[in-house]
Amino acid sequence: MRPVLVLFGILFCTISYGQTVRRTLSGYVRENGSGELLPGVTVYVPHLKAGTTTNRYGFYSITLPRTDTLVVTFSSVGFRTQVYSLAGQSELNVSLEAAGQDLNEVVVTAGASPGVSETVQMSSVSVPIQQVREIPALLGEKDVLKVLQLLPGVQKGSEGNSGLYIRGGGPDQNLIILDDAPVYNTFHLFGFFSLFNGDALKSVELVKGGFPARYGGRLSSVIEMQMKEGNKEGFHGEGGVGVISSRLVLEGPLAGKKSSFIISGRRTYADLLIRPFLPKENKGGYYFYDLNAKLNYDFGRKNKLYLSGYFGQDRFSFSSEIGQGKQSGGLNWGNATGSLRWNHLFSGKLFANTSAIFSHYKFGVNANSFQTFNATTTEYRLLYQSAIRDFSLRTDFDWMPSPDHTLKAGAALTYHRFTPSAVTVENTLISQALSRSNPIDSYEGGVYAEDTWHPFPALRVNAGVRLSYFLTDGKQYSRPEPRLAASYSLPGRWAVKGSFATMNQYIHLLSSSGIGLPTDLWVPTTNRIAPQQSRQVALGVAKDYRTFSVTLEGFYKKMDGILAYREGSSFLLNTGTIEATAENRSNDRSWEEQITTGQGWSYGAEWLLQKKIGRFSGWIGYTLSWIQNQFDELNGGKKFWARYDRRHDLSVVGIYHLSPKITLSGTWVYGTGQALTLPQASYTVAGPSPTGIDPLFKGRVYDYEERNSFRAAPYHRLDLSVQLHKKFRRYERTWELSLYNAYSRKNPFFYYFDDSENTEAGINRKLKKLSLFPIIPSVSWSFKF
Structure with missing residues (x-):
């Protein structure tokens, strides 16, 4: 512990406490009804225009000029804002009540909510877990990584795949952390689903640039x-x-x-x-x-x-x-x-x-x-x-x-x-x-x-x-x-x-x-x-x-x-x-x-x-x-487009609470096609067998030009879902009906050449594509007690 405190003193000896007498207020912020500690809660003192946020363990500390009365607000997305008037306390533990599915628009005043203009961090996005649960998904499997694919700067992999390609980086350049532990392979079912169960998660945050010094070990992102x-x-x-x-x-x-x-x-x-x-x-x-x-x-x-x-x-x-x-x-x-x-x-x-x-x-x-x-x-x-x-x-x-x-x-x-x-x-x-x-x-x-x-x-x-x-x-x-x-x-x-x-x-x-x-x-x-x-x-x-x-x-x-x-x-x-x-x-x-x-x-x-x-x-x-x-x-030492280079990538996500019993949601995505390497021509050669077994050998040789010079067809897809909620005395149940690829767009999974048609002039080769997922309906039933 002592070397770290010495390091603090050496690196930050310019800190000035000023001549004003100060007071420190600290404590923990929890969710009312569960006792869960809440990260990222904004703690704000309006009349002093000072504030902070809770760390990932729900702890906050703020040092302020000493005043007779201190008014402090606590606010977070999905929770009701709490306002406290304090006299001389140095410790305040707070419980925030979940806002629920209010049908009235929530009004948020300046300084009372964590805003992107009020933090130094950039290139960072958080998605509320409740939104992850409400967004339509393939076969109804809620997938955190596929939700992150809907954010700007995150390129999608192939059709249905959960891979993340963030600002030009590959999947290995993402540091994916679950409760401080790095996870190396995040896929189930050969990449179609991720291994993170949204029901067990409290928070998820993506950092794709402007990395604080506490993060290291990868080039492109921290999740x-x-x-x-x-x-x-x-x-x-x-x-x-x-x-x-x-x-x-x-x-x-x-x-x-x-x-x-x-x-x-x-x-x-x-x-x-x-x-x-x-x-x-x-x-x-x-x-x-x-x-x-x-x-x-x-x-x-x-x-x-x-x-x-x-x-x-x-x-x-x-x-x-x-x-x-x-x-x-x-x-x-x-x-x-x-x-x-x-x-x-x-x-x-x-x-x-x-x-x-x-x-x-x-x-x-x-x-x-x-x-x-x-x-x-x-x-x-x-x-x-x-x-x-x-x-x-x-x-x-x-x-x-x-x-x-x-x-x-x-x-x-x-x-x-x-x-x-x-x-x-x-x-x-x-x-x-x-x-x-x-x-x-x-x-x-x-x-x-x-x-x-x-x-x-x-x-x-x-x-x-x-x-x-x-x-x-x-x-x-x-x-x-x-x-x-x-x-x-x-x-x-x-x-x-x-x-x-x-x-x-x-x-x-x-x-x-x-x-x-x-x-x-x-x-x-x-x-x-x-x-x-x-x-x-x-x-x-x-x-x-x-x-x-x-x-x-x-x-x-x-x-x-x-x-x-x-x-x-x-x-x-x-x-x-x-x-x-x-x-x-x-x-x-x-x-x-x-x-x-x-x-x-x-x-x-x-x-x-x-x-x-x-x-x-x-x-x-x-x-x-x-x-x-x-x-x-x-590629002969020349530059080439990366496979997941996409000039344009657009995502639209909407969630609408029609009533306490009905939630509608939909997503539409569009992206420029992947860059692929395909042969420009082919021809048949004859000669000695490479294995030395057959005296004569015939084989087809493919002529490739620039690497990744072919562009696949653009990718676009519409997903829709409706959730039907009903509360009983002891539990709540939800039916979800969803459509993946609602207008059955035939997006390419991969391309191949078909040589099945032969003519007198030779083989008539056709470039064809294989599409993996047409329109896929699904239904799921969930409960909570």
Whole structure:
């Protein structure tokens, strides 16, 4: 603790407390009826024009000139504003009442609500969890990541995919955090659904630029999600039954309301429904499940303890019997995370959180074959695995010495164990057995300090620096990351904002599919592969109105050291050769030979109109952007458009509470088509067989020109839903009817050439597209008690 306080003193010795006698007011803000601590609540003193917000653990502290009477307002989206008149108190704990589905428009006065013009942070968007639940979704599965795809600056992947491509970055450049734990693969069902159960989440925030110094490790974005803590006032539950899955959440108090728990689960059941219809000799199926759990204990005002975890798996399997032979196999992948967090309040001005974190992602392929011939049985087994496992310790301090300064500092250390490939092969026919694993151990660390400073009322500045560190293969990398953001307020709740941030990334995702398959491999920076780095600058304006806000931002980002597979390479080549000698198996790094490094550019403008409160809510987001990459070993060394470069991207989201019993919602999206690489011509060649088996060989050769020079058809889609609510004495139920792709637009999933038509002049090749999802109706039933 002492070194951190010394660091505060050295970096921020210019803090002046002035000659005025001051008082500090601090406390926690909770939700009335559940006891949930509320992050992001605005605490405002109108007559002094001073304010702050609660941190992610619901704690606030504000130091003000001493006055006889202090009037303080507490407000947050979705809750009724509370106003308190105080005399000499130094502690005030507040409970906010949920606003419910009021049909009257909520009137918000200046300074009483958190507005985009009143914070220094830019390039950040939060979406209320209630809106996530009300937005229509594929097969009725509420998906936080797909809702984030509807925001400006976030490019969508392929049809129905949950991948996020933010300001030109790839999926590995997003730091996705669940209760302080990083999540490495966020997909179920080969990318069509994310693993986050919206019923268990309390908040979600996306930061895509202007990064404060407390964030690090990725280039493009931070997505921070917090689980609910559990209801401290009574036992409650909610759940639902949908087309492909069911879910259940239970929560309640423990230990005399000093503790609470929450546990949630979800599982698909398509495998159970189709199993009776499969032939006896052929079996197979796919399902996924996930579990969330959280416990907390309140030791009083100064200490709180939280234990939370996630566990989820996807499993695909098959088996068949033909004659005397049996084959079976499958794919499975999953995540496990755990976080133990301790909140400690040193004083009304100094708050600390210390966390021990575990995260593990694992992917496996297995295949088994048994053949019986002439009373002899031969057996073949193959097991391939890839994994990344983390153990982390971190501590963060919030210090609020005066209304003009809010300081944060902290440190983190992570031990990574990467296993890009672990292979086991057994073959009784040739008496062969191979077992090889090539784990790589690495250490990643970082220390940071930042200050949000108000030199005068109209100007807010967040300045900080992060020093990142990585140790691998005996090589050390240490890089400073300066951060700066500023906001200048203008009359009429206008603000002009600007930011600059440098980010470094020491872990990489090798992807050959682009659609979030579990075959994508996580690998570390090594002595041959340098870290990725980005520098981003953004400028913008923000305006708050009574019930909605508008932002316009322009950005430019340069990325260095980004990775891609070389032409013709993939994860299948990363296992090395079976003939590898015992001496070099442990050092096998074939994946390093399959990749190339390059650079990227991303620039453009984003516009967002967002309304979070009232009978009608939603947003309109538009992005105009250009994304280019360049690799010396790809495309002849020339620049090319990134696959998810989209010149135009538009999303319209609307939610309307027609009455307390009926909620209508809809989304419409439009985007320029993806950039794809297609052959320009093909011809047949004849010659010696590449294998040396056939004396003559005929094959078709494809002639490619510029990489990603072909544009797919534009993507657009309309989704609609209606929710029917009814309250009973002991519970509330909701029926939801939805239409995905309501006008059945045939959006391209991928393109292919059809050579089926032959003429006298030769083969008549036609370019065709495959569309994945036509109009899809769904129905779901949910309950809450």
